[in-house]
Amino acid sequence: MVTLVSETKLTLAKLAEIAGVSTSTASRALKDNPLIKQETRSRIQALAKEHNFSINAAASRLRTQKTHVIAVILNLIDNTEQSTTDPFLLKLVGELNQALNAKGYELLLSNSFMASDDWANYFIRSQRADGIIVIGQGKSTAKIDRAAQSGIPIVVWGDAKTDAPYPIIGGDNYLGGYTATQHLLSHGAKRILFLGDSEHAEMQERHKGYSQAHRDANVPVDPQCTCAIDITSKAAYQYINERIKANGLDFDGIVCVSDMVALGALKALKERYVGIPSDVGIAGYDDISLAELMHPSLTTVRQNTQQAATEMVTQLLNQFENKPTENQVVETTLIARRSTKHSD
Amino acid sequence: MVTLVSETKLTLAKLAEIAGVSTSTASRALKDNPLIKQETRSRIQALAKEHNFSINAAASRLRTQKTHVIAVILNLIDNTEQSTTDPFLLKLVGELNQALNAKGYELLLSNSFMASDDWANYFIRSQRADGIIVIGQGKSTAKIDRAAQSGIPIVVWGDAKTDAPYPIIGGDNYLGGYTATQHLLSHGAKRILFLGDSEHAEMQERHKGYSQAHRDANVPVDPQCTCAIDITSKAAYQYINERIKANGLDFDGIVCVSDMVALGALKALKERYVGIPSDVGIAGYDDISLAELMHPSLTTVRQNTQQAATEMVTQLLNQFENKPTENQVVETTLIARRSTKHSD
DNA sequence: GAATAAAATGCAATCGATTGCAAATTTTTT
DNA sequence: AAAAAATTTGCAATCGATTGCATTTTATTC
Numbered sequence: 001m002v003t004l005v006s007e008t009k010l011t012l013a014k015l016a017e018i019a020g021v022s023t024s025t026a027s028r029a030l031k032d033n034p035l036i037k038q039e040t041r042s043r044i045q046a047l048a049k050e051h052n053f054s055i056n057a058a059a060s061r062l063r064t065q066k067t068h069v070i071a072v073i074l075n076l077i078d079n080t081e082q083s084t085t086d087p088f089l090l091k092l093v094g095e096l097n098q099a100l101n102a103k104g105y106e107l108l109l110s111n112s113f114m115a116s117d118d119w120a121n122y123f124i125r126s127q128r129a130d131g132i133i134v135i136g137q138g139k140s141t142a143k144i145d146r147a148a149q150s151g152i153p154i155v156v157w158g159d160a161k162t163d164a165p166y167p168i169i170g171g172d173n174y175l176g177g178y179t180a181t182q183h184l185l186s187h188g189a190k191r192i193l194f195l196g197d198s199e200h201a202e203m204q205e206r207h208k209g210y211s212q213a214h215r216d217a218n219v220p221v222d223p224q225c226t227c228a229i230d231i232t233s234k235a236a237y238q239y240i241n242e243r244i245k246a247n248g249l250d251f252d253g254i255v256c257v258s259d260m261v262a263l264g265a266l267k268a269l270k271e272r273y274v275g276i277p278s279d280v281g282i283a284g285y286d287d288i289s290l291a292e293l294m295h296p297s298l299t300t301v302r303q304n305t306q307q308a309a310t311e312m313v314t315q316l317l318n319q320f321e322n323k324p325t326e327n328q329v330v331e332t333t334l335i336a337r338r339s340t341k342h343s344d
Numbered sequence: 345m346v347t348l349v350s351e352t353k354l355t356l357a358k359l360a361e362i363a364g365v366s367t368s369t370a371s372r373a374l375k376d377n378p379l380i381k382q383e384t385r386s387r388i389q390a391l392a393k394e395h396n397f398s399i400n401a402a403a404s405r406l407r408t409q410k411t412h413v414i415a416v417i418l419n420l421i422d423n424t425e426q427s428t429t430d431p432f433l434l435k436l437v438g439e440l441n442q443a444l445n446a447k448g449y450e451l452l453l454s455n456s457f458m459a460s461d462d463w464a465n466y467f468i469r470s471q472r473a474d475g476i477i478v479i480g481q482g483k484s485t486a487k488i489d490r491a492a493q494s495g496i497p498i499v500v501w502g503d504a505k506t507d508a509p510y511p512i513i514g515g516d517n518y519l520g521g522y523t524a525t526q527h528l529l530s531h532g533a534k535r536i537l538f539l540g541d542s543e544h545a546e547m548q549e550r551h552k553g554y555s556q557a558h559r560d561a562n563v564p565v566d567p568q569c570t571c572a573i574d575i576t577s578k579a580a581y582q583y584i585n586e587r588i589k590a591n592g593l594d595f596d597g598i599v600c601v602s603d604m605v606a607l608g609a610l611k612a613l614k615e616r617y618v619g620i621p622s623d624v625g626i627a628g629y630d631d632i633s634l635a636e637l638m639h640p641s642l643t644t645v646r647q648n649t650q651q652a653a654t655e656m657v658t659q660l661l662n663q664f665e666n667k668p669t670e671n672q673v674v675e676t677t678l679i680a681r682r683s684t685k686h687s688d
Numbered sequence: 689g690a691a692t693a694a695a696a697t698g699c700a701a702t703c704g705a706t707t708g709c710a711a712a713t714t715t716t717t718t
Numbered sequence: 719a720a721a722a723a724a725t726t727t728g729c730a731a732t733c734g735a736t737t738g739c740a741t742t743t744t745a746t747t748c
Contacts, residue, residue: 009469010469011703011704011705012704012705012706013704013705021727021728022727022728022729023704023705023706023728024705024706024707024727024728024729024730025726025727025728026705027705027706027707028706028707028727035725035726035727036726036727037725037726037727040726040727052462052465052469053465053469054465054466054469054470055470055704055705056406056470056471056703056704056705057470057471057472058402058403058405058406058411058471058703058704058705059402059406059471059703059704059705059706059733060704060705060706061402061705061733062400062402062403062406062703062704062705062706062732062733062734062735063704063705063706063707063732063733064705064706064733065733067402069452087431087434090431090434090437090438093434093453094434094455097453097454097455106452106454106472107452107453107454108413108450108451108452108453109437109441109451109452109453110441110450110451111438111441118396121396121398122398125353125354125396125397125398126398126399126400126401127400127401127402127403127734128401128450233633233634233637237637260633263634263637264637266637266639267636267637267639270639289577289604290607290634292611293577293581293607293608293610293611294638294639295610295611295614295639355733355734355735356734356735356736357734357735365697365698366697366698366699367698367734367735367736368697368698368699368700368735368736368737369696369697369698370735371735371736371737372697372736372737379695379696379697380696380697381695381696381697384696384697399734399735400733400734400735402733402734402735403703403733403734403735403736404734404735404736405703405735406702406703406704406705406733406734406735406736407702407703407734407735407736407737408703408735408736409703471704689748690747690748691746691747691748692745692746692747692748693744693745693746693747694743694744694745694746695742695743695744695745696741696742696743696744697740697741697742697743698739698740698741698742699738699739699740699741700737700738700739700740701736701737701738702735702736702737703734703735703736704733705732705733706731706732706733707730707731707732708729708730708731709728709729709730710727710728710729710730711726711727711728711729712725712726712727712728713724713725713726713727714723714724714725714726715722715723715724715725716721716722716723716724717720717721717722717723718719718720718721718722
């Protein structure tokens, strides 16, 4: 049965007319307001369904001053492949979508290039969204701070140890870095590279864990082993290639800040016939779906993204009710696989 | 300099008052309407910037009946990992975001589980969005057809050879299937599996290409080689494992409908020490970023996603102006890598 | 300098739903 | 059966920007 497009657009007023009630009654009936007699409610709801009616969101938002939309901003580092490619970030977006929908909100997707610089203005004051979720602290928190300062509801995925005027949700980066490193050390590694970008708060934490694990195992940390690179597989690939070319194989383990980085490094090593994990053990971060499909399967640190999404949404909605918020650390676990299993 | 939150919300009317003009003038000035004197325009625009003003989107949408929002629906197959994980789909979303922003539109993300069943109603008649982009035809086009029937602006990513009342943008699936298969055949494969879900229009086309390539090379096609599986790495992994267990290695090539499927198959083969490509050549589809990082790097079929996104947006915007639309085929190229390079 | 044309601005209706308060209806109480 | 209470429903203002048309101001022409 095809619903024909009626000549005139169906509004609440017209629906009310058909039902023989006022618009107020119709409005209330549609949202199951107990002020309206049950029978009337059902009748109008049925009528709405029959006529294929749905409330005009623009009008409703204007009147109620609520949009039920949340802007999710991918806060990316400029000129980095991390953007469209990073499976972890996109997975998080997927989870957020679910979590938001479950609470009756919709997801407006943006990235930091596109959105104007003034997030508070652009998204909130303009009534495009009720709140903002920022994925990634980036290298500078200037934009985030600015938005937060103007008092809008906002949460951030990042380093939960950072103290900020807005709630930050993140994995336990220190622990992640620590356990990954410890794992490698316990399998005999003596010189472990740390591959990542130290300008990120999250990465710094992981690096602290990396250092502490060394200290706890009485293995010296060589600054030469901390390698600042872009968080992309390509950068990792190039770096490892060049390092080996220059120094030979002067390491026997790698801790990477993401699986993408690990995969880039892995590729470089394989091409040079470096045995994994026999010659070099390697650990990633994020547990993207491909980690276990790699050969050898990749040891990595998993952050519970579903928990993360739920938590972020909760913290955001709390702000709508002026409830207190706090940083949250999500489950962070080492997934040990073949890329680190020395036999010795 | 911190902008303090003013006691009363700043509206166009108040801005106009400050500027000493009417709201009509202020409104026109802000959108650079030449009806307004250039000097007045600049003055008001400056004032708006200074006071951190931005137009109320809800009010504007209500009045103009345009939202400048496009709903992007991930039309997924139920209960499949394909959802949140498939890097290809998410990449497409990223590209769409860019393409839409470039045209002054925003992206509202949904998936087919969340959005109610009546897309036309939920997104368009409710003024949540001006148009819909559907990613994936899914197994049934019922929802799409229904939405299209009610005359709303819509485009679909899928099989461009399908004739439908809405424009479909897609890669050349026949060609993709054909070239991948031909490539394997030309490197000596004699029994090539086709791994995928034949209920998809896109996959069917690829399968046609697969068959034709066999015919052109005078290699018989065995129906036993067409394997219907879910489009996930896990399903592929299991299938290959079980097949080998049951039949031994009764094939020497695999054409997969996605890279994820290829990776699953690859994993199964490696675990059984099947040489790649020496014993079995394998080709994927999508050219996700990991394809080249695999070991061996994965031969695959790349579809130009950026072109796809631009094309989809164009076709959608055309509908706003009642311009004619048509199906579009985007660039589809074989990327030959190590996973298929036999030496014989 | 008056008349006409051109440029700039303002008036006021409109988009469609929501909601405080008043009015009408029904039910309960005495 | 009248009064009081409880239940339903409706009136009308409101949210904030846009735009056709009318009006005012400025520039041009004779």
